[in-house]
Amino acid sequence: MNLGISALRYVEEVKNGSFTIEEFISKTVEQIKKHDGKLHAYLSFDDHVIEQARNLDRKIANKEKIGSCFGMPISIKDNICVKGGKTTCASKMLENFVAPYDATVVLKLKSEDVIIIGKTNLDEFAMGISTEFSAYGTSHNPWNTDYVPGGSSGGSAVSVSAFECIASLGSDTGGSVRNPASFCSVVGFKPTYGLISRYGLISYANSIEQIGPLTRTVEDTAFFLNIISGFDPNDDTTIDNKNEDYLSNIDAGVEGKKIGIIKEMVGQGTDKEVVSATNNAIKKFEELGAKIEEISLDMIDYSVASYYTITSTEAGSNLARYDNLRYGYDFPLEGYEFNSYISKARKNFGPEVTRRMILGGFVPSAGYAGKYFLKALKVKKKLTDEINEAFKKIDFLIAPTVPVLPFKIGEKIDDPVALFLLDFNTVIANLTGKPAISVPFEISNGLPIGIQLIANSMQDKPLLQAAYALQNTVKLPEVPI
Amino acid sequence: MTKIGLEIHCQLTNLESKLFCSCKANYRGFEPNANICPVCIGLPGSLPRLNKKAVEKATMIAMSLNCNTPDKLAFFRKNYFYPDLPKNFQITQLNVYGEHSIGQNGTILVDDKEIRIRRIQLEEDPGRLIYEGISEKTQITLVDYNRAGTPLVEIVTEPDFENERQVRLFLNILSDLLDNLDVSNPSLEGAMRADGNISIEGGNKVEIKNVNSFHDLEKALHFEITRQESLISRDIPIEQETRHWDDKRKITVSARIKEGEEDYRYFLEGDIPWITIDSQTLNKLKADMPESISSKKERYITKQIPAQVAEVLSSDKFCSDLFELAHNESNAIVIANLITTDLMGLVDTDEKREKSKLTHQHLTDLANSIETKEITRTSAKTALQECVATGLPVSEIISTLDLGHISDESELNKIIDEIFIQEPNTVEQTKTNPETINYLIGKVMEKTKGKADPTLTLNIINKKLS
Amino acid sequence: MVSKEEIENVAKLMRIELDDHIVHVDRVQKMIEYFDILDKASVESEEFDVQEKSITKLREDKYIPYDEKLIEALKNYKENYVRAPKMV
């Protein structure tokens, strides 16, 4: 039994009896026991997964109908609510928070009979790109455990790439799904804003973030998108996708499609191995019959500053509710006045979250909003106009997902601006609401490189078709664990 | 010259659900924290879901205050920390990116003076704080979130009021208007609150907050005017500040808000898209608007109802609703009189109105009985009381209480003979002073509990005297 | 450049007590310095990019009681209340 199979393959094998769900789940649990001590993908586990597997096996034996996921083991980023268990956001602030409800995506997956193995590690409240800002310790990259797995959905990417589950759900505010997917050599997808319900996703920057799957293959992403996308009455920002089938015609190819390369994304500041991989990917697309042209976006130099200004402002507001009064951790309030109590209680935020809170108080403040926050919103608008203009002429944009190779744990954590700039290639999709995907493409000296494709709003299906075409041009080595 | 502006908060108590979740809009009567859900308590991961009817009803309020209503609504976050605010921000509206609040630039006539409405906005009410303990040291704060998320309409006026009297008239007109629109029950405790700002000649603007009722607002304004006038007379400058109304001491006290502390960092609420209101929806709302109080009054006057009665009747929705169903062209005046002179006194509280078993049919039947002289106007009052209390049919009430007219001549003859024996002096006086006949009629009515046919009684008395 | 005092003041307004000033104040200062790049962006438009939704698609006004005793899942005091520190 191979734990590294795709979701689609898993379903086939369970259907034709190659193995039982219980066998697969037990072996997955063993794999976790063996490796997660070192990798630290998970923050918590469901203790009843074997029972759930047995129940489903029994249903299959009795010829009862079960959901389309057939007990597939998946993991969920720990900023997405799963009823009854802890949802910590990798923060000390929420160390005892038990969600009394399921996120919409979790409900949808449960109704298709997934088995949720556990909740995965992240940078505290999803603010970071390495998991080093988790309050519960960093995750390690399975390709080389001295290296970061990327972030903020680092635990999710590790769990998929190290065969500790078949797929995972992460959240992507500025690349948080695509970045770790690239660093761990898995597929990571951020849909059009509003395509997937955010109900139950603990907000960081709600106006631009989306939940997205991390999977082994592009087809698996399409499979999960079919389950979790679409209008949700609990989220007023969701859009009706008319039950689009993202899996059908996934092999449509890219012949005749126009692909734009954003020239600012393969220039200064990009590792030479990453530039070379991107050029190889472009070549592959040309061989498949696509036309490539170079494009430039005026606002792109301001995108990272705009992104951090907007996300800090929203985070400052979204995280204001953590005052430790209604839920949180043990900290008696006797002897304190309201403001001094919550100011003390909120010291439980880690250093990065604290910094973002301060930024979030500063950039929209009465004296500075014009210089920072409102300016950032205008950049966002103009960037969107520019990219919409580009999509009149081209079908997709191509760029490396991350400008650099995975880096060593501890290497960049002390330089905030250097960390900001690693988001350069990914934030554009969030600021403009466009769908984007990272496809594993090369392994350079044992470290993965992913290629990012971006499409116009609601063009998620053609985007997956292009990603599928690119994926099939390469055969990558197995993860060395 | 004194200038007063108001900020009125009005809960849409007649809605079913809260502004952003399905908990009950009218939170009264629940155990503490029993009317809450993940959304209104701001649990991590929950999202607001805007109530369609709240937008519609608030738009109706804006239209009846002659405001412009925009084709796109925007919601904002007002960020500040307070224990009654579960998310530590309030979702509200603001006009910084153009006019996208529920309504703006309206006017309303108050005693022939035009009061301008600056803005109307839709927002969520916070929870409620309860303080326990006597001294400051032992004091603890308890929070009940049942009210959190109740739909609130804030009406902001320009500083157009010149005195407390205009304020009081305006607030009365406004509560009648909200009642008439069936959006709110202004008599519920806390359903309507108002803050004010006030400046007098030569002084800065002072905001008055923390006022819990209209009654208190009047007192607070009165206190403030006197305080400010006294300062001015002693040449002490009036500072621009916010003052709180101290309910116990009945005075205003400085809120001492430090510079820089009131930065609410307003920005767009990303969880709620901009709401587009198409002209079709707007037209439908206009068509569905209940008839305005002034138009009702005009209509009643055309039915020959005296202006005074028409005014009272039209501004009370409970009563005018009954009137509409009960009256026809011939009995309108009788029914209007029954309602305004008798019924209003019988049902002068919400509680009594809720308990009342009276239907419009009762009023129609009573008017009929009066017209056909089956009962007297005096008996009708007794019957009305019985209708309210029991809800029994008018005919049954008339017969069980024996309220029918005495129009049997021999019976009346007998009664009048008795009175003539008891009142020889009065009978004598009638020869010089015909007015005293009324006294005799009164005696007959007293004896018959108002059931005697007045015309017949007069005829008999006249006959006997002549 | 934004002064450290300003940053400390904002931290106070955001209700976070700071003790490690190098980790917080110095780095925040660097971050804000980076944001100054926005000064160079030539954006004149006053418009913002917003999502829209028709009033007809909003939630219907219906009372649906939440089916759990939610207060029991929260920190509670005297069973039914949430407790806050004293207000001064």
Ligand SMILES: [Zn+2]
């Ligand atoms: Zn609720």
